[in-house]
Each structure stands twice: as C-alpha cells, then as structure tokens.
Amino acid sequence: CIKQFFNSTSFLDLFIRLISITWPNLLAKIKFRSVQKPVADFFLNTITETLRYRKANNVVRNDFLQLLLQIKDNQEFGNKNNFQGAALTETGIVAQSLIFFVGGYETTSLTMAYCLYELAVNPGIQEKARGEIKKIVEQQGFTYDSVMGMSYLKKCVLESLRKHSPVPSHNRECTKDYTIPGTEIVIEKGTVVFIVNRAINNDPLYYPNPEVFNPDRFSEDEVTKRPPAAFTAFGFGPRRCIGSNFATVETQTCLAKLLLNYKFSINAKTKIPMVYDPRILINVPQNGLYLSIEKISA
Template sequence: MKRRRLAYCGFYTFAQPNFFILDPELSKRILSKDFQHFTDRCFFVNEEIDPFSAHLLSLKGSQWKLRRNKISPTFTSGKMKMMFETLLNCTKDLRVLMEDFAENYQIFNANEIFERFTIDIIGSCGFGIECNSLRDPNSEFTKYGKKALKEGAWHQFKMNVSIFAPNLFDSFRIPLNSPDVTRFFMNTVKETLRYREENNVVRKDFMHLMIQLKNNVKIENDDNIGELKSKDSGTAVSLTDQQIAAEAFLFFFAGFETSARTLTFCFYELASNMEIQEKLRTEIQNVLAKYGGRVTYDAVMEMTYMQKCISETLRKYPPIPGITRKCTERYKLPDTNVIIEKDVLIFVPISAFHHDPEYYPNPEKFDPERFSSENQFGRHQYAWLPFGEGPRACIGMRFAIMQVKVGLAALLQKYKFSVNSKTQIPFVFDPMHVFLTPKHGIWLNVEKIK
C-alpha cells in the first residue's frame, strides 16, 4: 500500500473493521487535530470484573478526562525532580552488581538485569517499597510483576480478544488480569496507604501524590502538562483506594518493562558501536565534573548527546509496534469521500514509520545524530511516536526517560561494555511478549575503566 502512495488502507479482524494509517500527517490529524472523533483506546474496561482494567490507559470518554486532569500534575517536570533522589538510590545496587560482574569477568543478560533495576525503581517510586530485586531476583514483587505480563500464547489470545471483541469479557465475566496478581498489588497498595496515613509518612514518590489526590489536596500543575479543557474537568472527585491501586498497577506495568527494554537495546547499540559509547561517556564525565561528580537531575537533563542516543534507541526499537484509537464519532476524511464509521479501530504503525527510509535513510543503522536539531528540521514530527502523540500520549514519558538517563549515567561513567558472542544476532523477537523483547536475551561483557 505504501508503494502505491496510499495514505491509508483497511482490513478486518474477524468482524471488526480496522483503519490502517500509512501517512504521518494523517496520524497527526487523528491523534491530535481531530482528536474529538478518536478519544478512546480500544482496551477492555470493567471495574467490577477486573478492578485493574479501569486505569488511565484504558478508561474512556468523560471518565478518562476526569482521571487524566486529576493525575497529570503528578508527572510534571517539578514532580520528576522531586522523585529524582528516590530513583537515584536504586542505582546503588546496580553499581554493586556491575562491579561484581567486572571483577569476576562475568557476562550478564541485559534483559534480566535492567528488568530488575526498573522493578526496583517502580517499586520505590510507585509503591514506596524497597523491592531489592537486584539483590534477590526471586523476590515476591519481582514474581508478581513479571506474572502481570503473563508471557505466553493464552495471554496473547486474551489480549487480542480484549481489543477486538471486548464484549466477550463482559458477557462471560472474564478478568483480563490474573486474580492473584490483582490481589497482590491491591493488598500492597492498600497496606501502603494505611501505613502512611496512620503514621503520617511523607515520601517523595508517586504514592504520596496519589494520597494527596485521595484527600482532595490540589496538586500544582507546574508546567500545565496534559491540560484538557472540558466542562467537567474541574469536578472535585477524590480517588478511591481501588482507583489508586489501578493507577499504581499501570505505573508499574507500563513503566518497568518499557524502560528496561529501552536500556537493554541502548546498551546493546552502545556496546556494538564503541565510538558512540566513548562519545556518550565523555559527555557524561564532562557534565558530571561540573556537578562535583554527582549524578543530579540538572546534570542528566544537560546531557544532550545522551538524549539523542535514547531517541534513536526508541526509534529503532519502539517498545510497542503500534497504537490504536477507536472512532467515537462518525468522521469524514478531509479532501476525500471516505467515511470512518463509529467504533472502527484505528491503527498507527509506529514501527513502520520508524523504519521507513523516507524519514530515516538506512533505517537499520544506529545513528544518534538523526536527532540533532538540524536533522530533525523538516522531518515530520509524527514520524517518531514511541510515546504516542496528542491528548492521549503517554503521561509517564518524562519518568521513563529519567529512568533510562540515570541508568546510563550511573554505569557508563565507570564501565565499558561490549557484546558477548552468546548474543544471538540478528535478534529473534518473542512473539508472545507484550513488548518488543529479544527471545534469547542480550548478553554483554563489562570491564571497569581504570
């Protein structure tokens, strides 16, 4: 279809019609300009059957608007800066582990290590719990965290049914999430809320901000992120314990795997391209020297080449290959006779845009300079969509980027990485995993810089 210069095409999944976008400009219109026609995602939501299905990612219509406006202020740059020290503390165990690998000439599976690292971060910042996954890979939090993703054919089938035939879940009262996973996270959140409220515990993390929302304390939106103007957006509705648990679960589910994969692929590319690794290390060391050798929020925000490396990693390896929207109001495509009827699913193929030589020449090459200001000029903004775009773009983008930056800064200033021969190249990606994942892991060598 692309070779025929078409901007869109269509297909069916069973009886469900789907509209597939082939043009970034049309993506911009659907995700942003004409968003009022495409406000919903296509995920299953039923708070009674599955309490953890009713979170910001899947809520629809006015429920989504209310929740988004309430939660948006918790993800501003000011709140990220507030959480930074809590996040940074999680790098201590990461550095201890890396020191051990280097001293004993051990290779390591980047997939596994960065999963455990980001579980520790999300557990600490999201739930106020020291998970210690880097010390104990079999910790309870790690066990249920990984089970939440439920790799395997049955879960993949359920995920597909929840998108293309969500009414079946309602009719047969089937929860998408495992009951034991729901119980674990629900009990964890409720116990954390109870302990903090009874003991007046204040901690610089996401859970503290959720407690403020529960108690109807207005959180300052210090940079107006995600402002949505609607007649009901100002309604004062506090969050219940169950709703807080659902949002904390989303924070965990969407935060640990995606950031772990980005770190994994970024370290793989740096280990495969030594000149890029050295250039990034030099930037890290030079910037940190200005801050007395300390990794601070301002320091990592100053690392511009690091941002280019992360952006290029997300281009080449977007955690999810595409995003969906549902047509909520009958829509006529501009300058055509094409009508998109209500309830048609819209697919925006992120991975296809990211690997299109029209926007990224030689797309399989890892080249951070694609994201220099000069090279970005003239390239369509919607040709890079790892976090989506428009009002329903990923609300946790800043936190995700901050996790990755801290991981890179903590390790690259003192360690050098190379690809071990155990890594299977080219990658075979796991078709049963929710996110883009190398089936056989990515194995790296590490040595300490003298």
C-alpha cells in the same frame, strides 16, 4: 509479578491480552480477568495496606499515590463539581497504580537494554557518549541537571527507542468520522485504530537507512524536518505516555552511571540483528540479550 504480567507465553494469557486491547469493554461485561490473579492480589494488598497506613498515621508524601488519594478525598468531601466522569474509588486507585507501575517497569528496563545493545554494536558511538558523560560529570558532578544536559546520550536513547520500541503498537478510539486524505476511506467514530510503531519509526521517508543506528537523527535540525508524530515510541497527542519524562530521566541516569564505569561489547552469543520473541506482546529479545561487560579502570 510484573515479569509474569509482561513475559507470559501462555496462549490463554496472550489471547486475553489481545481481547483487552481490541475490545476493552468485553472482558468487563463477562467479568473476565485481564491480569493474572497473583499479580492483581499483590497490588491490591500492597496498595490497600499503604492507603490504610497513611490514613491511620496521617502520613503525607509527594508521590503519585498521594495525588490519587487526594483526588478521592476531594470527591468525597464536597468538591464533586470539580470532577467529571466516574468517582475515583479505592479499587480505582489500585488499578491506576498498577497501570502506572506496569507502564514504567519492563518498558524502561528494555529501553536501557536495547540502548546498551546498540552502543555495543556501535563502539564509536559508545565512546562518544561516554566522552560527553565524563566531561559533564567532571565539570558539574552527577546531578539531575547534569544528566539532563547530556544531549548526545539523550539522542542515543531516542534513537534506540526508534529502532526498538518496547511497545509494538498503540490503540486509539476514533472520536469522530475521519476521511483519510487522498482516499474515500472513512474511519468511523468509535473505531479502534492500531498504530504500529515500527511502521512509522522505520519509515525511510522520515528516517533514511532506518536499520542504521544514528543518534544524530534526533539533533534539533533533523527533528524539525519531520512531522511531530513521526516518532511514536511514547505515543502522541492527549493520550501520550504520562510517564515519558520520568522514564527519560530514569533511563538517562542509569545509562550515564553504567557507561561511566563499564564498557559494553558484543560477543559470540549476541544476536545481530535483534530478534524479538513472537510469543510475547511487547518487544522482548528472543532467548535473552547477551553482551560482554568490562569494568573501566579509574
């Protein structure tokens, strides 16, 4: 269902997705679906059944769904003054769960795939990352803290996101009139602004030789030389990706395990440079991504 949501090449699906991004209120007014019915039904049935089971059996878990359920219950039982905006309904919980799941599914797998691709194209960097992983695991074991301490691996992930952000752009609504510095151009309140990730993340002003994969761009010294918003893979400001920290942990953990046990290299079917599928609204490799994988002997 999720792959269908992301990877559909149907003209109608692409058109609806563009409308939902550009004029999000329009589809609601004309009561038109922005998500395919099988995907919507799957999540509606799964989340609704889970909510009913938890209520019937008094099941409490430390997860995102439980947090939403707690907010809904607090609104219903007299704590409305603590909340602003529309009340959270069961349908709203389904919608929020869909957004949270969709946002961290294909984008995370693409991040890992692109990082492995760059490490295969740059075997010296791959060996350096593997060396760091082996050293830390031998000293500390494979734990959350040890994975988070793999600083060079994190730089590789961030540099991969800079070159191959799965999300091509972010759209934001201007909250007040703003004049672009040095011009007479005014962005009026309510205007939807599209921020193209590749334009910023590949700007030579911030990243010299932007087509070169160089994890050291994300060393502490280099990061302080750039404006905070010069890296836009997760967005920036109050609307920054809510799952960025979780995605980072998930990506680093999987990559650490893979690099510890396997060597990745390019082959005759590997496309260099990377080519994205123009029919899909996220940056998906055109005709797939091919690498050779070799098990590392113990």
